[in-house]
Amino acid sequence: MTTIVVGYVPNALGDAALAAAIDEAGRRAAKLLVVNATRADRLVDPGYADAADVARLEAVLSGAGVGFSIRHGIADGLPAEEVLDAAEESDAELIVIGVRNRTPVGKLLLGSTAQTILLSAPCNVLAVRQP
Numbered sequence: 105m106t107t108i109v110v111g112y113v114p115n116a117l118g119d120a121a122l123a124a125a126i127d128e129a130g131r132r133a134a135k136l137l138v139v140n141a142t143r144a145d146r147l148v149d150p151g152y153a154d155a156a157d158v159a160r161l162e163a164v165l166s167g168a169g170v171g172f173s174i175r176h177g178i179a180d181g182l183p184a185e186e187v188l189d190a191a192e193e194s195d196a197e198l199i200v201i202g203v204r205n206r207t208p209v210g211k212l213l214l215g216s217t218a219q220t221i222l223l224s225a226p227c228n229v230l231a232v233r234q235p
Contacts, residue, residue: 105171106134107194110201111187111221113140114157115150117202117234122161124232125200126168135171137194141179141186151183184220196227203231 110125112118122138129136138161142152153161158176165172179186191199203218222229 106132106197108132108134108136108198108200109187109191109194109196110136110138111140111183111199111217112138112153112161113151113202114153114161117204117232118151120234121200121202121232122164124230126165126170128198128200128230129168129170132197134197135173136165137190137196138165138172138174138176139183139187139190140174140176141181141183143182144178144180182217182220184217184224187217187221188224188226192226198228198230199225200230200232203233 108125108129110121112122125136128134140153142149153176158174161174175190187199187201190196199221201218201221218231222231
């Protein structure tokens, strides 16, 4: 069975990526590997799912009727690296990520998780915008 990796954050953008990944998994008869990570040196990270977010995520995935696993944790690397590592380790067919509009200065100062994934992915990437 093939694998689709989803970079997930607990917000509307993450929900859009998750919905697209569930749809793709149904089409491809694939299982999902949902990745949500934060760096060990971060005190607060709005992209890191708390226990309630993970429970909601599990409920959505269970109701979707696709096979799934969730990789949720604190890591030494950046979230983009965790998504890329998961894709390589699982020999993923596709990575699904959410993207948002950012100013050129914002990209320069803050970096871009999506950009790192797009440029370094070992497979195709589906970039989903928030509806």
